[in-house]
Amino acid sequence: xxGDEIRIKQVVTNILTNAVKYTExxxxxxxxxxxxxxxxxxxxxxxxxxxxxxxxxxDIEKLFSAFERIEEERNxxxxxTGRGHGDLVEGIGKKPQ
Numbered sequence: 001x002x003g004d005e006i007r008i009k010q011v012v013t014n015i016l017t018n019a020v021k022y023t024e025x026x027x028x029x030x031x032x033x034x035x036x037x038x039x040x041x042x043x044x045x046x047x048x049x050x051x052x053x054x055x056x057x058x059d060i061e062k063l064f065s066a067f068e069r070i071e072e073e074r075n076x077x078x079x080x081t082g083r084g085h086g087d088l089v090e091g092i093g094k095k096p097q
Contacts, residue, residue: 012046019050026051 019028028050035043055063 008044012048015046015048019048019052023050023052028052 016028016030028048031045031047031049033045035045037043
């Protein structure tokens with residue numbers, strides 16, 4: 001991703017918060033690493049893994065569009081910020097993988 005510190009923090013916090021919200025039992029693991037590319041640039045890698053309820057294969061692309069609640073019926077009791085990952089990563093240059 002290309003982006004400023006605030007936007008990157010928002011993306012990571014949003015993904016991590018969702019992992020915690022959707023994991024009633026088990027674990028949530030956050031891993032981060034970086035690689036210096038040159039004197040002005042670093043590559044930041046962030047990974048969030050959890051043992052939560054999961055996302056259907058057909059819903060994965062929805063994660064990076066404007067806010068859309070996935071599986072509305074199953075997730076009706078879980079609140080969010082109203083900002084989708086797509087809202088947050090817009091303009092950063094690359095969507096999370």
